[in-house]
Amino acid sequence: MSIAPATPHASAPAVRLRVPTDEDALTWYRVFDDPEVMEFFGGRRADLCDYEELTARQRRHDAELGYCLWTLTDEEDAVLGFTGAQPWPHAHYGPVGAIEIGWRLGRTAWGRGYASAAARTTLERVRAAGVGEVVAMVHERNARSMAVAERLGMRRAESYDTPRGQVAVCFRLEL
16 A cells, blocks of 8 residues: 655655555565664664564554554665554553654664654654654664654653663654
8 A cells, every 4th residue: 555745844855654565574574784873772773574563553553543664765676664653562561551653764764864754754654643742762772863853743661671671762742
């Protein structure tokens, strides 16, 4: 299923968000094969089977909720990563029961406004789906993602210790 391009904000790049396909699992696996991209996610990409499960789960979320972690592409349909929203996926820590927005882009897309533009579109779509508040969980040293959350108008709230022994800052935004 294809989703229309996002409406760009002033000087924001054009982005497209679409429901992930089976093929996107392999594409995400390749795009995220970079220690810098994965620095705050264990330092290495996940196994291909993890991306296969993730893309399948996102298709279910889209069908059931009307939102998911969408595949993010540029104007030429090159996959840059993903951006979107999903129910917080962990039952044993963090903002259990919340809707989390998130983004992960390949390094070639960093610093070009894609994450902020796609996250703004995510906020519009989850608001239209009836979501009243979202959170973004960001590793305490991930300055780039914190900057995106702040550009979206999110407020820094509580922090959580993660099972990996890291600290994640929870940003919140009422819609």
